[in-house]
Amino acid sequence: MTNNKPHRDTLFLEEAEILSHQAFEGDQYILRLQAPRCAEKALPGSFVHIQCDSSRPLRRPISIMRTSAQQGWVELLYKAVGEGTRLLAQRKTGESLSLLGPIGVPFKLNPERPRPLLIGGGVGMPPMVFIAQSLAGKREFRPLVILGSEVPFPFKPQPSTLLMPEMPDGVIASMPLLDDWLIPSRLASLQGFPGCYEGYVTELARHWLQSLPAEELSQVEIFSCGPHPMLEGVARLADEFNLPCQVSLEEFMACGVGGCAGCVVEVQTDQGPAMKRVCVDGPVFDSRKVFPA
Structure with missing residues (x-):
């Protein structure tokens, strides 16, 4: 039987401890979180959905920059551009964040294109x-x-x-x-x-x-x-x-797990144009399907 919920066994909700939180010029931050289940399953192109602060229930999607499955951490780079990420920028080492991930279709490397x-x-x-x-x-x-x-x-x-x-x-x-x-x-x-x-x-x-x-x-x-x-x-x-x-x-996302369809984009398929969800049908797509010549 085909599993029509490909993220069922690889999507985790974790209380992730902040291991480090570095600030850089241009309102940029590198955040390292202890999230062993996410770190074990994440692949290049995966992202996480983070609750930035208890006062803001809507989560924010942030791409994963690197991981250590052995040590159980994931590292994120983000820019504080709105109220949610500005609240996230105030969070301190030792605090915990609610993290949902890893989410999304990853990049696929081809040995024939080395x-x-x-x-x-x-x-x-x-x-x-x-x-x-x-x-x-x-x-x-x-x-x-x-x-x-x-x-x-x-x-x-x-x-x-x-x-x-x-x-x-x-x-x-x-x-x-x-x-x-x-x-x-x-x-x-x-x-x-x-x-x-x-x-x-x-x-x-x-x-x-x-x-x-x-x-x-x-x-x-x-x-x-x-x-x-x-x-x-x-x-x-x-x-x-x-x-x-x-x-x-x-894309802007609300649920991040395919339920709200708030992040849909038009994608070219063999059957013609179709609306696909960036969060779970992507975020990775063939460029020619989203930017046709």
């Missing part, structure tokens, strides 16, 4: 870091991570120790954590940050793709998360180079 290009923008960076974590130490994959931000990055960029001659001169800034994992990364911004590419993530990605010989280009698949206009640009980039592309959509 050169994944991971493109993240703003608070869309976490799923790309999570994919990179899942690939750390796997020699069969050769990922490249491109991250963009128009506020200071929520980490201290450093010159990469992993040289990439395909990159424009002077573009050397990287995310230190990814360097530690021996996964090359490069940063893009329009804010003139040292070592960063002066432009959009899609422009830097195009520069890299154009540098690849045909055989290596055929090994690339694009994965992306970020603001809607950026994802649309990434989808057009994938069309330009005839590459498969998976995108994780960001």
Whole structure:
């Protein structure tokens, strides 16, 4: 018998203790929570639904950036932009938050495409870091991570120790954590940050793709998360180079588990256009199904 409730055995409600809560410029925060059941089942592209404060019963969806199944924690990056997340930003180490997760259809890596290009923008960076974590130490994959931000990055960029001659001169800034994992990364911004590419993530990605010989280009698949206009640009980039592309959509959510249908988007299917729920039918979709050419 087919299980028509795919999240029945992998969705957990936990009282998650705050292990650390770091603040960064631009109202950005990295939150680490003790949530062992979520940490065990989470996959790149999964998110959690958090109750930010007891005074705000509606939860907020936040992407998972990395996990430790062994130590039982999940780590999240979010930006305080509304009342709920501003209340969340006030929560202290040692307090507990009600966490529901992991939720959503994850990214799917294809061994026949061993050169994944991971493109993240703003608070869309976490799923790309999570994919990179899942690939750390796997020699069969050769990922490249491109991250963009128009506020200071929520980490201290450093010159990469992993040289990439395909990159424009002077573009050397990287995310230190990814360097530690021996996964090359490069940063893009329009804010003139040292070592960063002066432009959009899609422009830097195009520069890299154009540098690849045909055989290596055929090994690339694009994965992306970020603001809607950026994802649309990434989808057009994938069309330009005839590459498969998976995108994780960001939408407002109420229930987060598929009951309210408040996060539906139009998706192209074999039977024609259909409305799909980002929370449980996504958040990951084939870019061509949500951004048709």
